[in-house]
Amino acid sequence: MITRLYGQAGLSHIRATVLALVSGLLLAAPLLYPPLFALMWLAFVPLLIAVHRATLWQAYVWGLLSGLTLGMAAAYWIIDFLMLSKGYGFMLSLVWGALFWLYTAQLPALIILLFAWLRRRTGLHDYILFPVTTAALCAVFPLLFPFRPGETQTEFLMALQAAALFGVSGLDFIIALVNIMLLHALLRLSRLATLLPALGLVVAWFLYGWYWLGQWDELVARQDTISFGLVQPNERPTLQRSPVYPGYSRAFPPEMEMTQRLAAAGAEIVVWPEARDKDYFQDKAVARAFTNVIDNLDISLIFQDIESSEKGSPASPVVQYNTAVMIANDGQEAARYRKMKRIPFGEYVPLVSDVPALRVRAENFLGEFLNEIAAGQAYEDFTTAAVTMVPLICYETVFPVFVAEAIASVARAETGPGRPGGLLLAMSSNGWFGATRQPYQHVHSAILRAVENRLPMVHVVNNGPSVVALPHGRIIFMSPPQHAGGWLVDVPVASNFDSSFFSQYPHIFRYFLLGLLGACIALALTRLKSPNSRRIDDRQ
Known part of the structure; x- marks a missing residue:
């Protein structure tokens, strides 16, 4: 016919x-x-x-x-x-x-x-x-x-x-x-x-x-689990300084109260998503308050913040990084990861950001949304006694080769017997897209990175949905979108760090x-x- x-x-x-x-x-x-x-x-x-x-x-x-x-x-x-x-x-x-x-x-x-x-x-x-x-x-x-x-x-x-x-x-x-x-x-x-x-x-x-x-x-049915606490603040998107909510402070934001609740419920690691500035890097009092709380809770906390550095070029002496940080259960900062894959026209302008005159014009045109940041230079891992986490920020999850290379870099650095199993840890904010289907498209795209590299993925999103997926793509948790809350998820993790053929040869x-x-x-x-x-x- x-x-x-x-x-x-x-x-x-x-x-x-x-x-x-x-x-x-x-x-x-x-x-x-x-x-x-x-x-x-x-x-x-x-x-x-x-x-x-x-x-x-x-x-x-x-x-x-x-x-x-x-x-x-x-x-x-x-x-x-x-x-x-x-x-x-x-x-x-x-x-x-x-x-x-x-x-x-x-x-x-x-x-x-x-x-x-x-x-x-x-x-x-x-x-x-x-x-x-x-x-x-x-x-x-x-x-x-x-x-x-x-x-x-x-x-x-x-x-x-x-x-x-x-x-x-x-x-x-x-x-x-x-x-x-x-x-x-x-x-x-x-x-x-x-x-x-x-x-x-x-x-x-x-x-x-x-x-x-x-x-x-x-295989995953036989693996030991780690209790992750996922915090989803559901903040409205803005690049302005975030307000201090009644009953809270910079040193004790709503996310920290939810962290305490999750720790009391049995969380071993608590993750906050990419969201507004926390002042952790800018205010020493905030940093001390965070580390003191985590020390008392005996958990590890991972969150994202904007980090400033005065090691820029003469044209731009102060540079900013989109940075993830881990505070270990002893209250000490254990590691930082600076985002490497930036969003074009949001975090930099291709071929323009490195030219001062053109950069000024781009800033005037793109307005508030252009939050110029520098690219990180090295892969990092966040490691506890039980798990080796490979951090990813925002849209780094949509780059298959980049994620595989991050895992391969961590695998090469993790030498010796008894090293803990691996996990992909993503922190994102999709609030700029409102109540649309885009956040679902983002997290479903990211699930392929879990399968490609045969590692579980914890993906915490500011406005949701936050997702936990296993190494074969099975989703074991998805939070409701446009909803504030905290959830405790037991995530199966292998006893040893391993990866896939694709991770090694992407x-x-x-x-x-x-x-x-x-x-x-x-x-x-x-x-x-x-x-x-x-x-x-x-x-x-």
Whole structure:
């Protein structure tokens, strides 16, 4: 029936446009509501049908239309973000939001355009070209909030497990492969000889997932647990100095009272999220008060604050860092971690922040939301007798290679027998996005880092939801969003620090994809220059 949609020149423009819109909505649906994860496995199919016999220009336009639909549906929260962070009115926020959606739409547009061009010029099978193009571009295309199909699959645990070998890019590859296989089934394009190897690869991926999902369920059931106290203050987002609430003080904020309650309930480690300034680094009286309370409670406390240093450059003698700090159960500061991956246009301006004249203009334009900070220079770990924690701040959780390299750095530093097991500890604040789905998108994306590196993750978020996930992606706790409170969660942790294949070799599959894509492009260019080159449309 599908083949009857085509005339001599392919689909009509109206039908192709409708299919592109449908594809964009299918791509967006799992980002808005994770239980719809299955839609991602067929989301590209309508768009692929639309561009099957289209020109390259048409392929780009329909890919762009699909990308715009995806952006407007799944990233509608950019309007809230601009209104809260910049104080813009709705119409001005809509204009900037439209530019944001237009840029993010380039990713699906380029995927479809490059795939359409390669399939015309290389003679290689779609089962190679589409998965390689999709996974490679999703891995390297620069986005403020990355789009990776695999990060929509956190409720499909069997699909996640092989990410410990290949990272989320491997799952992106498999999702794209299933999409192109469905297209060929609908249009009856593939012979059995080409279908079987692709089907075998998909089956192998899921058999691996089925086996290791069961193995990890059994493994974590035998592990000892550590009681983590999660504090979620639900503060309103602002870069101004935070108020002192009635009955509290700088030295004794509401978070500290909740910490006392959690300690009394049995917490061994209490974590506060990324939120407003605590004055821990600026006020020695606050620092003494914090350490005295923790010493009396006999727990470890981890929190984030803004740290100032006078070791900057002559142009900027005072620099600030977004810093996580750990106070051990003896009341002594045990470690600090300075955030290394900064948010473009929020914590620095690419190519501008290091030029004083341009920096001033950027500060005037971006206003309050530009809170210029310096990048940290080293990975750190927060270690107790029971656990080695790898700290991550804010959007550091969305960088797979960065997280893997942090774990590898800690693993190299942790030498000797009897070292405690590992855990990913993330502290974030998503209040700038209001009561939207963006905080859910953030924490579900971060869960892939737990699976990739085979470590549990505790992710504490200022406005929620805060999440605890196990090394195979199973969520054992999720707090309600837009709600203040404290929760005690028993987290299984291995007795020894270990990691995954991906943690040790995070670049291998990505470099393989990029190398293969580069070879395809080189082949296409060679055939383009050849006097005997010809257009290749439908190959079996």
